[in-house]
Ligand SMILES: Nc1ncnc2c1ncn2[C@@H]1O[C@H](COP(=O)(O)OP(=O)(O)OP(=O)(O)O)[C@@H](O)[C@H]1O
C-alpha cells in the first residue's frame with residue numbers, strides 16, 4: 001500500500017466577491033455573489049513510505065492547499081486523498097497521531113513559554129510514553145544541536161532556533177508522514193543548510209514519508225530525488241529531478257577559461273554568451289549542437305579549460321513557470 005495516494009483531487013474555494021461602492025455593499029447585504037477559485041485541479045500521484053518528495057510550483061500554484069487537504073485541514077471538492085489508509089479530513093485520532101504539518105510561516109509553539117513546555121504538552125496530547133518521549137527528544141535535540149535553548153522563552157529565540165524547536169515539537173510523536181510547507185523560509189543560508197541536513201537525516205533514520213515545499217531550489221535539489229511540479233492547480237511533472245532538467249532544458253552551457261583575452265563578438269558566433277569576463281565566459285548552446293560547438297571552440301579559441309554543464313535547475317523551473325509551458 002502506498003503511503004499517500006491522491007486520485008483526481010480538486011479543491012475549489014468559494015470566495016465572496018466584493019462589490020463596488022455603497023450601492024454594491026447594500027446589494028451585497030441581500031444577495032452575496034461568490035466566485036470560484038479552482039486552487040487544485042484534478043491532480044493524482046502516489047507516494048511510497050519513506051520517500052522524500054519536493055513539491056514545487058510558483059506562488060498560488062496550490063501547494064499549501066494540497067498539503068492542507070492531506071493533513072485533514074480541508075475537505076476536497078472532488079477526488080480522493082488517502083494517507084496511511086485513512087481519509088485525512090475525517091480527522092481520526094489514529095490518523096492525526098501518525099502525521100504532522102509544519103508551516104514555516106506559522107508558529108505553533110507558545111510564544112511566552114520555553115519550548116520544552118510545549119513539548120511536554122504534546123507528550124500528553126499524543127500520549128507518548130515518558131521513556132519514548134525522552135529518547136526521541138534527546139535524539140532530535142542532538143540532531144538539531146539545540147540542547148541549551150529549550151528552556152528559553154520562545155519569543156527570545158532567533159528565527160532559526162525557533163524553527164528547529166517547531167520541528168522538534170512536530171516530530172516528538174515520530175509521525176510516519178510529515179508535511180513541510182516552506183520550513184526554511186526567511187532563514188539565513190547557514191540555518192537553511194542545517195535544517196536541510198536535519199530533514200534528510202530524519203527521513204533516513206525514521207523512514208518517514210516527507211512532502212516538502214520550498215521556493216529555495218537548493219532545498220529541493222539537495223533533498224528530493226523526486227519532484228512533483230504543480231502550476232496553476234495543475235500537476236505538470238512528476239519524476240526525477242535530473243529528468244526534469246534533461247526533458248525541459250533545451251540548452252546546455254559551456255564554461256570556458258581562456259589563455260588570453262577573447263572578444264565577446266568572437267564568442268557570440270558560438271552561442272548565447274550569458275557571462276563574460278576577460279579570461280572567463282559562459283556560452284549557452286542548444287543541447288543537440290553541444291558536441292559540435294565544443295570541438296569548434298577548442299579548435300578556434302585559446303581555450304585553457306572547457307566544461308559542459310546543465311543549465312541550473314532554478315533557471316529551467318523559472319522558464320517553465322514563466323512561459324506557462326504545458327508539461328507532459
Ligand atoms: N482560504 C482561501 N480562500 C480562497 N482562496 C484561497 C484560499 N487559500 C488559497 N486560496 C487561493 O488558492 C490558490 C492556491 O493557493 P495556495 O496557497 O494553495 O498556493 P501555494 O502554491 O501554496 O502558493 P505559495 O507558494 O504562494 O505559498 C491561490 O489562487 C490562492 O489565492
Ligand SMILES: [Mg+2]
Nearest residue numbers: 063064065181
Ligand atoms: Mg503556500
